[in-house]
Amino acid sequence: MPRKLAELAHCRAGDKGDTLTLSLFAYRAEDYPRLVAQVTPDRVRAHLSGIVKGEVRRYELPELHALQFVCEQALAGGVTASLALDAHGKTLSYALLELELD
């Protein structure tokens, strides 16, 4: 059984102010239910606790075999206030893909 999320899914990060979006897609349709079951908002919030300070909402898009995570207070105040090197959070898709699956 694959252990890292990266083995089952690909991901793209986007930003709007201090909000981070993480779009997660199953490589294979048959793995989508497993993502829905395991990659819950709570697990994502816990996994990214060093980065995401606010709420994590999840939208299911079964037609696309996708989950959309919308993470508030995730970019250290947004591009303006952030002192982070990657102020837009462009690299954070790969932080999510580090998640270990059961």
Place this chain on the structure above:
Amino acid sequence: MARIEPKTLRIGAGAGFQGDRIDPAVVLASQGGLDYLVLECLAERTIAAAQLRRLQEPGTGFDPLLEARMEALLPFVERSGLRIVTNMGAADPVGAGKVTIAIARRLNLRVKVAAVTGDDVLRLVKPGMTALETGRALRAHGRLVSANAYLGAEALLPALARGANVVITGRVADPSLFLAPLVHEFGWALDDWDRLARGTVVGHLLECAGQVTGGYFADPGAKDVPDLAHLGFPFADVDADGFASISKVPGTGGAVTVRTVKEQLLYEVTDPTGYVTPDVTLDLRGVRVAEVGPDRVAVGGATGRARTDTLKASVGYLAGWLGEGELTYAGANARARAALAAGVLRERLQEAVPDLELRIDHIGVDSAHKSSFGHAHDPYEVRLRVAGRADRRAVAERIGWEVEALLTNGPAGGGGLRKSVAERIGIVSTLLPRAKVAAEVTLLQSRYAAKAR
């Protein structure tokens, strides 16, 4: 699934951000068989920066790459009937229009340029209004320097109706730049929400140019993309109902697949069930994508609801200064020497400026994700990075200066100093009643252009 009617419109994306590459746009313009080429070059911060630039030096409020892009692309406007739509006007669309006319004249081309204004709403925005992001009054963030409403496709229609073959705007919602030609050519009503929704999806997929053809996507072994070096930019063939297929010019690098399209479809969407643009409230839940040919993906199924009565405005304010410094440590014990340097810096800077907002990163260890997620990590080299924010330039400069001083006053073997200081512009948003924002069109036409020989 998407069906392509005989009458379709082909719209290409020739730039997806301010500094985007120019060569792929030239390939699209010369070989793409396009009806329209859209260049999206304006991020939230870009327009505030342009506003500041214009205050300091009049005549510089438009995109710094305007001339380079227009010189490369204008010849195709006359040669093949291509129409260009772009937000390179930034803080001065009329000024950008005049420069475009001057270039056309120099190249001996006839063009009709329309500048769309009305997005500058600094006079309408009161410092006491509330910022959406923070709930605080705008004035509490800093001195306001710009306010630009996101205009919709409607603002561009008069320019297209009057036959402009180059339309230059300031702040317009990115997908609206693509939706406007569709509304104009197909005569869609401005309350035909489902068609507007489908057209908005086309705009959303194209607005970041190379991000739908394999850029910001490639990952060797997992998501391979052929010939990324020659990444082609996308175009869409759109039918009169807004069903579309996304593709690119044969022979260019990159790939258009279900995967590249899906990643871009959800990019930066904070609510897939109700994504608000100036034109429509978009629901992406019904969207379906399917590969219908090599590097060709059909898209359909979006639905729309009525647009809102408000327009979002981006408000720029002066947010102080960012000072940065970097130094590399390599070889045995590199991580420990970098950590020692970090401690020394923190002490020195906090003694000099007690309330300085400071961040210290160890690049190569944990700078990007504040964690290395369980990988045991003893890197061969570590780059120390220090960043701080200050209200005064002189204080921000102190940060890079102290990093530089580590060369002779810090741990062994630090090298490769870089330091910088930059003024920061903050952005917050507020909502304005739609009816208060009035778009205008200024036509600059052939009398400026040289007569054909």
